[in-house]
Amino acid sequence: MTDYKTICERVCEVARKAGEYIDSQRKHFSFSDVEFKGVHNMVSYVDKESERMIVEALREILPGSGFITEEGTASCRGERFRWVIDPLDGTTNFVHGLPPYCVSIALMEGEEVVAGVVYEVTHRELFHAWKGSDAYLNGERIVCSKVDRLENALIAVGFSYATIAEVEDFLDGIAYYQRNTDGIRRVGSATADLVYVACGRVDAFSQVKLSAWDVAAGAFIAQRAGAVVTDYSGGGNFIFGREIVAANPLVYDEFIKTVK
Secondary structure (H helix, E strand, O other): OOOHHHHHHHHHHHHHHHHHHHHHHHOOOOHHHEEEEEOOEEEEHHHHHHHHHHHHHHHHHOOOOEEEEOOOOOOOOOOOEEEEEEEEEOHHHHHHOOOOOEEEEEEEEOOEEEEEEEEEOOOOEEEEEEOOOOEEEOOEEEOOOOOOOHHHOEEEEOOOHHHHHHHHHHHHHHHHHHHHOOEEEOOOOHHHHHHHHHOOOOOEEEEEOOOHHHHHHHHHHHHHOOOEEEOOOOOOOOOOOOEEEEEOOOOHHHHHHHHO
16 A cells, blocks of 8 residues: 655655755846746746756655656656656746745646645745645645635636736736735745645635646645635646636635636
8 A cells, every 4th residue: 555645755855855955046046047948938947957856856756657847857657656846836936036936746646646745935835735634834734714705715816928818808807806805816826826725825716727737736735625626617627627726615616606
């Protein structure tokens, strides 16, 4: 029987070490270190090196496992297990020295996520959960909020640069939530948005055009904290389906109607 807890605990140390490396590099980082993978899509040696460090460490934890990585350090399928890695979610925030930015690592067994670890670097916050467990922040159990009406909810929103052609619809949504909820926040990291749902800092979150590495760990942790996580149709295709809704169960039904 697989010991998911022990695996998760070891991954926590991997994420923490990667976060320490990222934090150390930020002290001397400048815009001249930035490369562009596309319009508004930044990357740096910090992303690449932290991913290399993570992949190397995870290979020791589960030899023969596969990888889905943002920066392409490794991409093999693996027969049973796959790691889904974003070494630095919130690169734009990192480049400008603005929190939050996160290390995100999920483990999939087949098509099921069985462990998730997120390390928010600027506040040294370690979120984690494994199959069958509660969700934890720095060792303390966390649960999603108990806000029961959307009008009292704080909403996290994400806006991918890939959806720039749909900016008017996005702004209409922003205006709706500003009028009809307790407020909106865009923090610049989908991973952070999801773990903030998990610990009750925000009550709901939605975004489109995301990749698996943006959501796999954070969504799993949110679920283990009691949140409802779906795609926009209410189904379960949110890891690879490029759209996600996460909310506490008391406002989920009302929230997804507005998302649709």
